[in-house]
Amino acid sequence: MVDSPLTTNSWAWWFLEQTNAIVTTLTGCFVLYTRSAGVAYFAIGAVLCSVTVKIVKRFVRQPRPVQTLSGRKKKSYGMPSTHSAVITYFAAYITLACIALPIHSSLPSGTITRVVPLLVVLPWASIIAISRIWLGHHTWPQVGAGCAYGLLYTPLWYTLWVRGGNEYGRMLERSLFGQ
Numbered sequence: 001m002v003d004s005p006l007t008t009n010s011w012a013w014w015f016l017e018q019t020n021a022i023v024t025t026l027t028g029c030f031v032l033y034t035r036s037a038g039v040a041y042f043a044i045g046a047v048l049c050s051v052t053v054k055i056v057k058r059f060v061r062q063p064r065p066v067q068t069l070s071g072r073k074k075k076s077y078g079m080p081s082t083h084s085a086v087i088t089y090f091a092a093y094i095t096l097a098c099i100a101l102p103i104h105s106s107l108p109s110g111t112i113t114r115v116v117p118l119l120v121v122l123p124w125a126s127i128i129a130i131s132r133i134w135l136g137h138h139t140w141p142q143v144g145a146g147c148a149y150g151l152l153y154t155p156l157w158y159t160l161w162v163r164g165g166n167e168y169g170r171m172l173e174r175s176l177f178g179q
Contacts, residue, residue, distance in 0.1 A: 019083065019128050023090070034106040041165060042093055045157040046086055053085045053149055065136050081138045081146030084129040088150025089157075091125035094118070096158050 027046065031039050054076075062079035098114045107113050129147055132138040138146075 019087070019131070023087070023128075034104050036104045036106060038097075038101065038104065038161065041161055042097070045093065045153075046089055048157070049089045049150065049153050050082055050086050052153070053080055053082045053146065056080060056149070057082070062142070064142075065139055079142045079145055080149050081129075081132050081142045083132050084138070084143045084146025085149040085153070087125045087128045088147045089154050091121050092151055092154035093158060094121045096154070100162075 027043050031043050057076065057079065060079045064076075094117050098118055103109050103113050129143055132143050132146075133140060
């Protein structure tokens with residue numbers, strides 16, 4: 001196992017072990033708060049990214065590292081890292097959205113809405129991806145493959161939205177919420 005800056009009794013270790021639940025909860029809350037079809041589409045993309053990575057894992061069948069920081073070995077395969085793929089998808093899609101998509105009416109308009117998400121998600125995503133190695137859940141190649149998967153998946157999913165999905169999203173918002 002790679003030397004880790006974490007110990008099993010630290011809040012950082014707990015936080016990084018719980019990233020799946022934390023990121024999923026925050027995303028769900030954001031979908032409910034905005035009632036945006038675009039945000040819901042983004043969240044569905046994250047779920048599909050996770051599912052497709054898990055399918056790839058079943059074909060590659062590369063084991064995880066033997067030792068973990070917590071002492072518990074995960075039973076699933078390690079290549080590519082699902083956490084790394086999905087959090088890279090989050091970082092890449094949010095970056096594209098902040099740069100190119102219109103700001104949803106439920107959010108404040110202005111530069112802050114385009115900049116603050118990037119200042120939060122980019123470092124957070126990097127730490128989460130690296131933590132998969134620190135925690136002993138994955139090797140560097142497994143995390144690298146996960147990040148590459150997320151970077152390849154994101155433009156495909158984003159393109160589906162900007163090339164027509166957004167029109168259906170607007171119709172859905174109007175019919176459900178009168179927005």
